[in-house]
Amino acid sequence: MQWRYATKSFDASRRIPAATWATLQESLVLSASSFGLQPYRFILVSDPATRARLMPHAWNQRQVVDASHFVVLAARTSMTEAEIDRFLDRVVEARGGSIEALAGYRQLMVGHLLGAEAAARVPQWAARQASIALGNLMTCAALLAVDTCPIEGFVPAEFDRILGLTAQGYASVVCCALGYRSADDKYAAAPKVRFPAVELVWTV
Amino acid sequence: MQWRYATKSFDASRRIPAATWATLQESLVLSASSFGLQPYRFILVSDPATRARLMPHAWNQRQVVDASHFVVLAARTSMTEAEIDRFLDRVVEARGGSIEALAGYRQLMVGHLLGAEAAARVPQWAARQASIALGNLMTCAALLAVDTCPIEGFVPAEFDRILGLTAQGYASVVCCALGYRSADDKYAAAPKVRFPAVELVWTV
Numbered sequence: 063m064q065w066r067y068a069t070k071s072f073d074a075s076r077r078i079p080a081a082t083w084a085t086l087q088e089s090l091v092l093s094a095s096s097f098g099l100q101p102y103r104f105i106l107v108s109d110p111a112t113r114a115r116l117m118p119h120a121w122n123q124r125q126v127v128d129a130s131h132f133v134v135l136a137a138r139t140s141m142t143e144a145e146i147d148r149f150l151d152r153v154v155e156a157r158g159g160s161i162e163a164l165a166g167y168r169q170l171m172v173g174h175l176l177g178a179e180a181a182a183r184v185p186q187w188a189a190r191q192a193s194i195a196l197g198n199l200m201t202c203a204a205l206l207a208v209d210t211c212p213i214e215g216f217v218p219a220e221f222d223r224i225l226g227l228t229a230q231g232y233a234s235v236v237c238c239a240l241g242y243r244s245a246d247d248k249y250a251a252a253p254k255v256r257f258p259a260v261e262l263v264w265t266v
Numbered sequence: 267m268q269w270r271y272a273t274k275s276f277d278a279s280r281r282i283p284a285a286t287w288a289t290l291q292e293s294l295v296l297s298a299s300s301f302g303l304q305p306y307r308f309i310l311v312s313d314p315a316t317r318a319r320l321m322p323h324a325w326n327q328r329q330v331v332d333a334s335h336f337v338v339l340a341a342r343t344s345m346t347e348a349e350i351d352r353f354l355d356r357v358v359e360a361r362g363g364s365i366e367a368l369a370g371y372r373q374l375m376v377g378h379l380l381g382a383e384a385a386a387r388v389p390q391w392a393a394r395q396a397s398i399a400l401g402n403l404m405t406c407a408a409l410l411a412v413d414t415c416p417i418e419g420f421v422p423a424e425f426d427r428i429l430g431l432t433a434q435g436y437a438s439v440v441c442c443a444l445g446y447r448s449a450d451d452k453y454a455a456a457p458k459v460r461f462p463a464v465e466l467v468w469t470v
Contacts, residue, residue, distance in 0.1 A: 063292070063293060063402070068298065088267070088463070089405075090467065091463050091467070092268065093267075093401065100460065100461055103467070104467045105467075105468045105469075106469045106470070107470055108469055108470065109470055149459075152460075153459050156458065156459045156460075157459065186390045189390070190394055190439070191397070193395070194397045194398070194401040194404075197297065197398040197399060198267070198401040198402075200398075201405045236394070253360045255357050256295050256296065256356075256360075257295075257304055259291060259292070259295050262306070262307060263307070263309075265312055266310070266311055266313055
Protein backbone atom coordinates (compact mmCIF):
# COMPACT_ATOMS: atom_id res chain seq x y z
CA MET A 63 0.00 0.00 0.00
CA GLN A 64 3.01 2.26 0.34
CA TRP A 65 4.00 1.29 -3.20
CA ARG A 66 0.72 2.11 -4.85
CA TYR A 67 -0.50 5.62 -5.70
CA ALA A 68 -3.20 7.09 -7.90
CA THR A 69 -1.41 6.75 -11.22
CA LYS A 70 -1.93 9.81 -13.38
CA SER A 71 -0.01 8.69 -16.44
CA PHE A 72 -0.15 5.10 -17.67
CA ASP A 73 2.23 3.54 -20.17
CA ALA A 74 -0.24 2.87 -22.96
CA SER A 75 2.07 0.27 -24.50
CA ARG A 76 2.08 -2.06 -21.50
CA ARG A 77 -0.68 -4.61 -21.01
CA ILE A 78 -1.55 -6.58 -17.88
CA PRO A 79 -0.77 -10.26 -18.65
CA ALA A 80 -3.86 -12.44 -18.95
CA ALA A 81 -3.00 -14.56 -15.90
CA THR A 82 -2.52 -11.48 -13.75
CA TRP A 83 -5.81 -10.02 -14.91
CA ALA A 84 -7.55 -13.33 -14.16
CA THR A 85 -6.32 -13.02 -10.56
CA LEU A 86 -7.50 -9.44 -10.29
CA GLN A 87 -10.89 -10.34 -11.71
CA GLU A 88 -11.08 -13.10 -9.12
CA SER A 89 -10.44 -10.51 -6.39
CA LEU A 90 -13.57 -8.72 -7.56
CA VAL A 91 -15.61 -11.90 -7.68
CA LEU A 92 -14.44 -12.97 -4.20
CA SER A 93 -15.16 -9.61 -2.58
CA ALA A 94 -17.37 -9.71 0.50
CA SER A 95 -20.80 -8.08 0.39
CA SER A 96 -23.76 -7.47 2.63
CA PHE A 97 -25.77 -10.69 3.08
CA GLY A 98 -23.48 -12.11 0.38
CA LEU A 99 -25.82 -10.63 -2.24
CA GLN A 100 -23.14 -9.15 -4.55
CA PRO A 101 -25.41 -6.31 -5.71
CA TYR A 102 -23.01 -5.11 -8.39
CA ARG A 103 -21.49 -5.73 -11.76
CA PHE A 104 -17.97 -4.94 -12.93
CA ILE A 105 -17.84 -3.60 -16.46
CA LEU A 106 -14.50 -4.20 -18.09
CA VAL A 107 -14.36 -1.69 -20.91
CA SER A 108 -12.07 -3.27 -23.50
CA ASP A 109 -13.35 -1.58 -26.63
CA PRO A 110 -11.11 1.43 -27.42
CA ALA A 111 -13.97 3.31 -29.09
CA THR A 112 -16.12 2.98 -25.98
CA ARG A 113 -13.26 4.18 -23.82
CA ALA A 114 -12.86 7.19 -26.10
CA ARG A 115 -16.55 7.97 -25.70
CA LEU A 116 -16.30 7.75 -21.91
CA MET A 117 -13.21 9.95 -21.52
CA PRO A 118 -14.87 13.36 -22.09
CA HIS A 119 -17.32 12.49 -19.31
CA ALA A 120 -14.41 11.77 -16.96
CA TRP A 121 -12.86 15.23 -16.98
CA ASN A 122 -10.85 14.08 -20.01
CA GLN A 123 -8.58 12.05 -17.78
CA ARG A 124 -6.32 10.07 -20.09
CA GLN A 125 -6.19 7.08 -17.73
CA VAL A 126 -9.55 6.10 -19.25
CA VAL A 127 -7.97 5.40 -22.62
CA ASP A 128 -4.30 4.79 -21.74
CA ALA A 129 -4.56 2.20 -18.98
CA SER A 130 -4.28 -1.46 -19.88
CA HIS A 131 -7.63 -2.24 -18.23
CA PHE A 132 -10.50 0.03 -17.30
CA VAL A 133 -13.27 -1.16 -14.99
CA VAL A 134 -16.51 0.59 -14.13
CA LEU A 135 -17.95 -0.65 -10.84
CA ALA A 136 -21.74 -0.46 -11.03
CA ALA A 137 -24.28 -1.08 -8.30
CA ARG A 138 -27.87 -2.27 -8.43
CA THR A 139 -30.44 0.50 -8.22
CA SER A 140 -33.07 -1.74 -6.68
CA MET A 141 -33.45 -5.23 -5.26
CA THR A 142 -36.23 -7.66 -6.07
CA GLU A 143 -37.52 -10.93 -4.67
CA ALA A 144 -36.33 -12.56 -7.88
CA GLU A 145 -32.78 -11.34 -7.28
CA ILE A 146 -32.82 -12.54 -3.68
CA ASP A 147 -34.12 -15.94 -4.84
CA ARG A 148 -31.45 -16.13 -7.51
CA PHE A 149 -28.88 -15.69 -4.75
CA LEU A 150 -30.52 -18.30 -2.53
CA ASP A 151 -30.51 -20.76 -5.45
CA ARG A 152 -26.77 -20.14 -5.64
CA VAL A 153 -26.39 -20.80 -1.90
CA VAL A 154 -28.09 -24.18 -2.27
CA GLU A 155 -26.06 -24.94 -5.37
CA ALA A 156 -22.79 -24.18 -3.54
CA ARG A 157 -23.58 -25.57 -0.11
CA GLY A 158 -26.38 -28.05 -0.56
CA GLY A 159 -29.41 -28.04 1.74
CA SER A 160 -32.84 -26.77 0.81
CA ILE A 161 -34.37 -23.42 -0.07
CA GLU A 162 -36.89 -24.02 2.71
CA ALA A 163 -34.12 -24.08 5.31
CA LEU A 164 -33.14 -20.58 4.20
CA ALA A 165 -36.60 -19.08 4.76
CA GLY A 166 -35.49 -17.05 7.79
CA TYR A 167 -32.49 -15.67 5.92
CA ARG A 168 -34.76 -14.82 2.99
CA GLN A 169 -37.16 -12.97 5.26
CA LEU A 170 -34.31 -11.00 6.79
CA MET A 171 -33.13 -9.85 3.37
CA VAL A 172 -36.63 -9.06 2.12
CA GLY A 173 -37.33 -7.00 5.23
CA HIS A 174 -34.05 -5.16 4.90
CA LEU A 175 -34.07 -4.44 1.18
CA LEU A 176 -37.63 -4.40 -0.16
CA GLY A 177 -40.57 -2.15 0.71
CA ALA A 178 -40.67 1.59 0.09
CA GLU A 179 -38.49 2.83 2.93
CA ALA A 180 -35.92 0.09 2.55
CA ALA A 181 -35.84 0.39 -1.23
CA ALA A 182 -34.82 4.04 -1.02
CA ARG A 183 -31.62 2.96 0.76
CA VAL A 184 -30.72 0.24 -1.77
CA PRO A 185 -28.76 2.29 -4.32
CA GLN A 186 -26.42 3.66 -1.65
CA TRP A 187 -26.19 0.31 0.12
CA ALA A 188 -25.24 -1.35 -3.16
CA ALA A 189 -22.76 1.42 -3.97
CA ARG A 190 -21.00 0.79 -0.66
CA GLN A 191 -20.67 -2.90 -1.51
CA ALA A 192 -19.09 -1.98 -4.85
CA SER A 193 -16.69 0.31 -2.97
CA ILE A 194 -15.54 -2.61 -0.81
CA ALA A 195 -14.69 -4.44 -4.03
CA LEU A 196 -12.70 -1.43 -5.22
CA GLY A 197 -10.60 -1.58 -2.04
CA ASN A 198 -9.87 -5.27 -2.62
CA LEU A 199 -9.05 -4.68 -6.26
CA MET A 200 -6.54 -1.89 -5.55
CA THR A 201 -4.82 -3.81 -2.78
CA CYS A 202 -4.59 -7.02 -4.82
CA ALA A 203 -3.30 -5.06 -7.81
CA ALA A 204 -0.55 -3.50 -5.68
CA LEU A 205 0.47 -6.97 -4.49
CA LEU A 206 0.85 -7.97 -8.13
CA ALA A 207 2.79 -4.79 -8.97
CA VAL A 208 -0.08 -3.48 -11.08
CA ASP A 209 -0.72 0.24 -10.88
CA THR A 210 -4.20 1.62 -10.36
CA CYS A 211 -6.06 4.87 -10.44
CA PRO A 212 -9.47 4.97 -8.79
CA ILE A 213 -11.66 7.52 -10.56
CA GLU A 214 -14.67 9.23 -9.03
CA GLY A 215 -14.35 12.26 -11.27
CA PHE A 216 -16.84 11.31 -13.96
CA VAL A 217 -20.48 11.91 -14.80
CA PRO A 218 -22.30 8.73 -13.77
CA ALA A 219 -25.40 9.50 -15.85
CA GLU A 220 -23.30 9.70 -19.01
CA PHE A 221 -21.41 6.52 -18.19
CA ASP A 222 -24.71 4.76 -17.48
CA ARG A 223 -26.07 5.89 -20.82
CA ILE A 224 -23.01 4.93 -22.87
CA LEU A 225 -22.70 1.55 -21.17
CA GLY A 226 -26.45 0.89 -21.20
CA LEU A 227 -26.52 0.29 -17.45
CA THR A 228 -29.76 2.00 -16.45
CA ALA A 229 -32.03 -0.35 -18.36
CA GLN A 230 -30.31 -3.29 -16.72
CA GLY A 231 -30.88 -1.89 -13.24
CA TYR A 232 -27.37 -0.71 -12.48
CA ALA A 233 -25.71 2.67 -11.90
CA SER A 234 -21.99 3.37 -12.15
CA VAL A 235 -20.37 4.17 -8.80
CA VAL A 236 -16.65 4.47 -9.31
CA CYS A 237 -14.05 3.41 -11.87
CA CYS A 238 -10.61 1.91 -11.70
CA ALA A 239 -7.91 2.17 -14.34
CA LEU A 240 -5.27 -0.55 -14.10
CA GLY A 241 -1.94 -1.02 -15.82
CA TYR A 242 1.59 0.27 -15.47
CA ARG A 243 2.82 3.75 -14.65
CA SER A 244 4.65 5.81 -17.26
CA ALA A 245 8.29 6.42 -16.52
CA ASP A 246 7.50 10.14 -16.52
CA ASP A 247 4.60 10.15 -14.05
CA LYS A 248 5.87 12.68 -11.55
CA TYR A 249 3.23 11.63 -9.01
CA ALA A 250 4.97 8.27 -8.57
CA ALA A 251 7.64 9.91 -6.44
CA ALA A 252 5.36 12.27 -4.51
CA PRO A 253 5.15 11.47 -0.80
CA LYS A 254 1.83 10.06 0.35
CA VAL A 255 -0.50 12.48 2.08
CA ARG A 256 -2.31 10.98 5.03
CA PHE A 257 -3.51 12.28 8.35
CA PRO A 258 -1.55 10.71 11.21
CA ALA A 259 -2.86 7.44 12.61
CA VAL A 260 -3.52 9.16 15.91
CA GLU A 261 -6.07 11.37 14.15
CA LEU A 262 -7.66 8.73 11.94
CA VAL A 263 -7.91 5.95 14.50
CA TRP A 264 -9.75 6.65 17.72
CA THR A 265 -9.43 4.13 20.50
CA VAL A 266 -12.28 3.99 22.98
CA MET B 267 -9.44 -14.17 -0.41
CA GLN B 268 -10.38 -17.82 -0.73
CA TRP B 269 -9.12 -18.35 2.81
CA ARG B 270 -11.15 -15.63 4.44
CA TYR B 271 -14.85 -15.86 5.28
CA ALA B 272 -17.26 -13.91 7.46
CA THR B 273 -16.27 -15.43 10.78
CA LYS B 274 -19.29 -16.11 12.93
CA SER B 275 -17.54 -17.45 16.01
CA PHE B 276 -14.28 -15.95 17.24
CA ASP B 277 -11.93 -17.54 19.75
CA ALA B 278 -12.28 -14.97 22.54
CA SER B 279 -9.01 -16.12 24.09
CA ARG B 280 -6.83 -15.24 21.10
CA ARG B 281 -5.53 -11.71 20.61
CA ILE B 282 -4.03 -10.17 17.48
CA PRO B 283 -0.34 -9.47 18.26
CA ALA B 284 0.49 -5.76 18.57
CA ALA B 285 2.79 -5.76 15.53
CA THR B 286 0.13 -7.39 13.37
CA TRP B 287 -2.47 -4.90 14.51
CA ALA B 288 -0.09 -2.04 13.75
CA THR B 289 0.11 -3.29 10.17
CA LEU B 290 -3.66 -3.59 9.89
CA GLN B 291 -4.13 -0.12 11.29
CA GLU B 292 -1.64 1.12 8.70
CA SER B 293 -3.76 -0.48 5.97
CA LEU B 294 -6.64 1.73 7.13
CA VAL B 295 -4.47 4.84 7.24
CA LEU B 296 -3.04 4.16 3.77
CA SER B 297 -6.41 3.52 2.14
CA ALA B 298 -7.15 5.59 -0.95
CA SER B 299 -9.98 8.12 -0.85
CA SER B 300 -11.67 10.64 -3.11
CA PHE B 301 -9.45 13.73 -3.55
CA GLY B 302 -7.28 12.15 -0.84
CA LEU B 303 -9.54 13.75 1.76
CA GLN B 304 -9.90 10.71 4.08
CA PRO B 305 -13.39 11.73 5.22
CA TYR B 306 -13.57 9.06 7.91
CA ARG B 307 -12.45 7.91 11.29
CA PHE B 308 -11.85 4.35 12.46
CA ILE B 309 -13.05 3.72 15.98
CA LEU B 310 -11.22 0.86 17.63
CA VAL B 311 -13.49 -0.22 20.44
CA SER B 312 -11.17 -1.72 23.04
CA ASP B 313 -13.23 -1.18 26.16
CA PRO B 314 -15.15 -4.40 26.96
CA ALA B 315 -17.99 -2.49 28.62
CA THR B 316 -18.51 -0.37 25.49
CA ARG B 317 -18.51 -3.48 23.34
CA ALA B 318 -21.13 -5.00 25.59
CA ARG B 319 -23.28 -1.89 25.19
CA LEU B 320 -22.95 -2.05 21.41
CA MET B 321 -23.80 -5.74 21.02
CA PRO B 322 -27.58 -5.52 21.59
CA HIS B 323 -27.71 -2.95 18.79
CA ALA B 324 -25.92 -5.34 16.45
CA TRP B 325 -28.51 -8.10 16.46
CA ASN B 326 -26.70 -9.51 19.50
CA GLN B 327 -23.94 -10.84 17.31
CA ARG B 328 -21.24 -12.16 19.62
CA GLN B 329 -18.44 -11.12 17.27
CA VAL B 330 -18.82 -7.64 18.79
CA VAL B 331 -17.58 -8.83 22.16
CA ASP B 332 -15.60 -11.99 21.30
CA ALA B 333 -13.31 -10.75 18.54
CA SER B 334 -9.82 -9.60 19.47
CA HIS B 335 -10.39 -6.22 17.80
CA PHE B 336 -13.57 -4.43 16.85
CA VAL B 337 -13.53 -1.43 14.54
CA VAL B 338 -16.40 0.90 13.65
CA LEU B 339 -15.78 2.68 10.37
CA ALA B 340 -17.41 6.12 10.54
CA ALA B 341 -17.80 8.69 7.80
CA ARG B 342 -18.08 12.45 7.93
CA THR B 343 -21.62 13.77 7.69
CA SER B 344 -20.55 17.07 6.14
CA MET B 345 -17.47 18.74 4.74
CA THR B 346 -16.31 22.26 5.54
CA GLU B 347 -13.77 24.68 4.13
CA ALA B 348 -11.82 24.22 7.35
CA GLU B 349 -11.56 20.46 6.77
CA ILE B 350 -10.46 20.96 3.18
CA ASP B 351 -7.83 23.47 4.33
CA ARG B 352 -6.65 21.09 7.02
CA PHE B 353 -6.06 18.52 4.27
CA LEU B 354 -4.26 21.05 2.06
CA ASP B 355 -2.00 21.98 4.97
CA ARG B 356 -1.15 18.29 5.18
CA VAL B 357 -0.36 18.18 1.45
CA VAL B 358 2.10 21.05 1.82
CA GLU B 359 3.57 19.47 4.94
CA ALA B 360 4.12 16.15 3.11
CA ARG B 361 5.13 17.41 -0.31
CA GLY B 362 6.33 20.96 0.12
CA GLY B 363 5.19 23.74 -2.18
CA SER B 364 2.68 26.42 -1.28
CA ILE B 365 -0.99 26.56 -0.42
CA GLU B 366 -1.40 29.11 -3.20
CA ALA B 367 -0.27 26.58 -5.80
CA LEU B 368 -3.13 24.32 -4.68
CA ALA B 369 -5.85 26.94 -5.27
CA GLY B 370 -7.29 25.12 -8.29
CA TYR B 371 -7.42 21.83 -6.41
CA ARG B 372 -9.08 23.60 -3.50
CA GLN B 373 -11.70 25.12 -5.78
CA LEU B 374 -12.41 21.71 -7.31
CA MET B 375 -13.05 20.19 -3.88
CA VAL B 376 -15.12 23.14 -2.66
CA GLY B 377 -17.29 22.98 -5.77
CA HIS B 378 -17.73 19.25 -5.43
CA LEU B 379 -18.41 19.00 -1.71
CA LEU B 380 -19.83 22.27 -0.39
CA GLY B 381 -23.02 24.12 -1.28
CA ALA B 382 -26.51 22.79 -0.68
CA GLU B 383 -26.81 20.29 -3.51
CA ALA B 384 -23.30 18.96 -3.11
CA ALA B 385 -23.55 18.78 0.67
CA ALA B 386 -26.53 16.43 0.45
CA ARG B 387 -24.31 13.90 -1.31
CA VAL B 388 -21.47 14.11 1.23
CA PRO B 389 -22.61 11.53 3.79
CA GLN B 390 -22.97 8.83 1.13
CA TRP B 391 -19.79 9.91 -0.62
CA ALA B 392 -17.90 9.67 2.66
CA ALA B 393 -19.51 6.31 3.47
CA ARG B 394 -18.24 4.92 0.18
CA GLN B 395 -14.72 6.03 1.03
CA ALA B 396 -14.98 4.23 4.37
CA SER B 397 -16.15 1.13 2.50
CA ILE B 398 -13.01 1.19 0.35
CA ALA B 399 -11.01 1.12 3.58
CA LEU B 400 -13.03 -1.89 4.76
CA GLY B 401 -12.07 -3.76 1.61
CA ASN B 402 -8.40 -3.02 2.20
CA LEU B 403 -8.64 -4.00 5.83
CA MET B 404 -10.25 -7.39 5.13
CA THR B 405 -7.80 -8.26 2.36
CA CYS B 406 -4.76 -7.21 4.41
CA ALA B 407 -6.08 -9.16 7.40
CA ALA B 408 -6.45 -12.30 5.29
CA LEU B 409 -2.84 -11.91 4.11
CA LEU B 410 -1.79 -11.87 7.77
CA ALA B 411 -4.01 -14.88 8.58
CA VAL B 412 -6.30 -12.73 10.68
CA ASP B 413 -9.99 -13.56 10.47
CA THR B 414 -12.59 -10.88 9.92
CA CYS B 415 -16.32 -10.42 9.99
CA PRO B 416 -17.71 -7.30 8.33
CA ILE B 417 -20.91 -6.25 10.09
CA GLU B 418 -23.64 -4.13 8.54
CA GLY B 419 -26.33 -5.60 10.77
CA PHE B 420 -26.41 -2.94 13.45
CA VAL B 421 -28.36 0.20 14.29
CA PRO B 422 -26.12 3.11 13.24
CA ALA B 423 -28.03 5.68 15.31
CA GLU B 424 -27.42 3.67 18.48
CA PHE B 425 -23.76 3.14 17.68
CA ASP B 426 -23.40 6.86 16.96
CA ARG B 427 -25.00 7.67 20.30
CA ILE B 428 -22.93 5.23 22.35
CA LEU B 429 -19.67 6.25 20.67
CA GLY B 430 -20.51 9.96 20.69
CA LEU B 431 -19.97 10.26 16.95
CA THR B 432 -22.80 12.59 15.94
CA ALA B 433 -21.51 15.59 17.83
CA GLN B 434 -18.11 15.13 16.21
CA GLY B 435 -19.62 15.11 12.72
CA TYR B 436 -19.35 11.40 11.97
CA ALA B 437 -21.82 8.57 11.38
CA SER B 438 -21.05 4.87 11.65
CA VAL B 439 -21.16 3.07 8.30
CA VAL B 440 -20.00 -0.49 8.83
CA CYS B 441 -18.05 -2.48 11.40
CA CYS B 442 -15.34 -5.08 11.25
CA ALA B 443 -14.55 -7.67 13.89
CA LEU B 444 -11.03 -9.05 13.67
CA GLY B 445 -9.33 -11.95 15.40
CA TYR B 446 -9.15 -15.70 15.07
CA ARG B 447 -11.88 -18.17 14.25
CA SER B 448 -13.10 -20.64 16.84
CA ALA B 449 -12.26 -24.26 16.13
CA ASP B 450 -15.99 -24.95 16.11
CA ASP B 451 -17.12 -22.28 13.64
CA LYS B 452 -18.96 -24.42 11.14
CA TYR B 453 -18.99 -21.60 8.58
CA ALA B 454 -15.22 -21.90 8.16
CA ALA B 455 -15.70 -25.01 6.04
CA ALA B 456 -18.75 -23.81 4.09
CA PRO B 457 -18.09 -23.32 0.38
CA LYS B 458 -18.04 -19.72 -0.78
CA VAL B 459 -21.18 -18.50 -2.51
CA ARG B 460 -20.45 -16.26 -5.46
CA PHE B 461 -22.11 -15.66 -8.79
CA PRO B 462 -19.90 -16.88 -11.64
CA ALA B 463 -17.38 -14.40 -13.04
CA VAL B 464 -19.21 -14.48 -16.35
CA GLU B 465 -22.25 -12.97 -14.61
CA LEU B 466 -20.42 -10.47 -12.40
CA VAL B 467 -17.93 -9.18 -14.94
CA TRP B 468 -19.27 -7.76 -18.18
CA THR B 469 -16.82 -7.10 -20.97
CA VAL B 470 -17.77 -4.42 -23.44
